[in-house]
Amino acid sequence: MKKKVTAVFDIGKTNKKFFLFDKNFKEVHKEYISFEEIEDEDGHPTENLPALHKWLKDVFNRIINAKKFDIKAINFSTYGASLVHIDENGKPLTPLYNYTKPLPKEIVSSFFETYGPKEAFLKTTGCADLSMLNSGLQLYWLKKMQPEIFSKIKYTLHLPQYLSFVFTGIPISEYTSIGCHTALWDYEKKDYHSWVYKEAINKILPPIVSTETSINMNYNGSRIKIGVGIHDSSAALLPYVRSIKKKFVLVSTGTWSIVFNPFTEKPNSETLFNKDTLNYMRINGKAVKATRIFLGNEYKLQVAKLDEYFGAKEDFHRSVKFDFNIYSEIMLDFKHCYKWESFSDENMPDETQIRYHKYEYAYHQLMMELVLLQVKDIKGALGENSIARIYIDGGFSNNDIYIKLLSHHFRGKKLSTTDASLGSALGAAISISDNKLNSKFLKENYALKKHVPFIVSG
Structure with missing residues (x-):
């Protein structure tokens, strides 16, 4: 009998890890890799998203084909404040911008002139003024500075949900990613902040589901529960x-x-x-x-x-x-x-x-x-x-x-x-x-x- 396991990709900034856990949540397999960072169009270091995408698929397919374990479920944990903007074919339109990348001062000033006062905004969204670490502001920056790219965005996915999308092709949003200092969420209203609607950003943010949601799929002949x-x-x-x-x-x-x-x-x-x-x-x-x-x-x-x-x-x-x-x-x-x-x-x-x-x-x-x-x-x-x-x-x-x-x-x-x-x-x-x-x-x-x-x- 093959051991029934849950697979998890745990993606850090430095190490990318893959785990298999048994029904008692004991680790039965682990492997990891790290990639050299690449540069975005401004020369700022960033995640090598194509290499990450390939590694996810290669590792998972290898484990399934080895037939040593019976993978019943898979989920993804990643660092936050990172967005992947995909076109109508599901292809990323931009690099995965690093949250350490500074936003232009004029963009930040323009944002708070329109949607401030600053202190009240940061309190409402549960944020500090962290620039690109407020990943929602990245969308504001793209809309103002790269309108051609912005117009091609079909969906913007938080990084954990992009990894899920790689396996399911289904775009979704979930609470923990929205809630990590993105400047998207109004904690008083328990909804997206009004600026998201005024800038029509909500149209490219997929439907919100519970983090416990999973999608049952036939993956390469195996019935697998895929997390969001x-x-x-x-x-x-x-x-x-x-x-x-x-x-x-x-x-x-x-x-x-x-x-x-x-x-x-x-x-x-x-x-x-x-x-x-x-x-x-x-x-x-x-x-x-x-x-x-x-x-x-x-x-x-x-x-x-x-x-x-x-x-x-x-x-x-x-x-x-x-x-x-x-x-x-x-x-x-x-x-x-x-x-x-x-x-x-x-x-x-x-x-x-x-x-x-x-x-x-x-x-x-x-x-x-x-x-x-x-x-x-x-x-x-x-x-x-x-x-x-x-x-x-x-x-x-x-x-x-x-x-x-x-x-x-x-x-x-x-x-x-x-x-x-x-x-x-x-x-x-x-x-x-x-x-x-x-x-x-x-x-x-x-x-x-x-x-x-x-x-x-x-």
């Missing part, structure tokens, strides 16, 4: 939403540290404006309040400076564990010592001041200051909600000092870490599965570990 795709951040959140019955926030750490609150009563449009407070969407269209900080990036920069200052080896910081005596000594006369490079903070000094002769002390000071920033972000995402559970995944979940300090700051809450290395791929598999997840899922699949705060005497 999902934005990777929302996919990574899904296993938690499906397996945890009580309210929680998820702190997903990496280059960006993003705090997700899927149980917000108030979308960001109803709170104070903050450029690092965004909305995402759950698979059912409900708002997810998110706060973000460039924490991993800042950590990397500051650790490199500490290594140089103390003459330490590059990975020495990984061996430094929480030391209560060092922590207590620093707390006796706590002052902010680090000047941040990735962002500014009201408490930071004009210049970094290393006050200690030992690496371990300076590193503890660094982590204490970074964790204060993280605490502020978590409180921002929590808002007034009485949520008692905090889950941490990603790079910092293995940092002993980070976890001990967070547990201390949130000692009235239950703090747990998980190892979610398969996060977005697993979320994509779960989103099209009929299987119910139980409360043991995170323990069995995500190495769930609970943490207790340290005890401060006196």
Whole structure:
């Protein structure tokens, strides 16, 4: 008997991965590839879409033809803020413009002159002013700057839905892709923003379906359920939403540290404006309040400076564990010592001041200051909600000092870490599965570990 599996393409900016999961969501096959970026017409680096298209088909056809597995379903998880504009024959009309590509200032100015004021617009759409990262503005830019190309667009698809389209030929839109800071969605109206209708952009956006939608198709003689795709951040959140019955926030750490609150009563449009407070969407269209900080990036920069200052080896910081005596000594006369490079903070000094002769002390000071920033972000995402559970995944979940300090700051809450290395791929598999997840899922699949705060005497 061939093993029944769900296939998932998990497409990151760097690595493109392909997974097969069994009925218990255990990984049974994995392969990955990366492509050299190509350039768009302005010389800006971008995804090699033709190579990606070919790889998707080659990998899938090879696995089916090998007849080792019985593929019952396939889904797609990708990075967001990326659009594919196709003509009436389903062929892409433009490169897959990179979300790092700057929009012309005059386009951004013209947009906000027409549809501003800016702050009110960004609040309503749950965005920060991120230029091409607000992928909806790409359509405004194309309409104004490349009207000939724009006139040929039959449909504009978000990247996860384009990958689904490659296999089904059916154009669709879904909530998680629309909801990731695209500037397309009005979180108050729960519909496309009025600018989308005024510019007639809605005519090239395919019908919206639930992220859990799948299309049953005969693919090369096999009956396969094909998913509509999902934005990777929302996919990574899904296993938690499906397996945890009580309210929680998820702190997903990496280059960006993003705090997700899927149980917000108030979308960001109803709170104070903050450029690092965004909305995402759950698979059912409900708002997810998110706060973000460039924490991993800042950590990397500051650790490199500490290594140089103390003459330490590059990975020495990984061996430094929480030391209560060092922590207590620093707390006796706590002052902010680090000047941040990735962002500014009201408490930071004009210049970094290393006050200690030992690496371990300076590193503890660094982590204490970074964790204060993280605490502020978590409180921002929590808002007034009485949520008692905090889950941490990603790079910092293995940092002993980070976890001990967070547990201390949130000692009235239950703090747990998980190892979610398969996060977005697993979320994509779960989103099209009929299987119910139980409360043991995170323990069995995500190495769930609970943490207790340290005890401060006196």
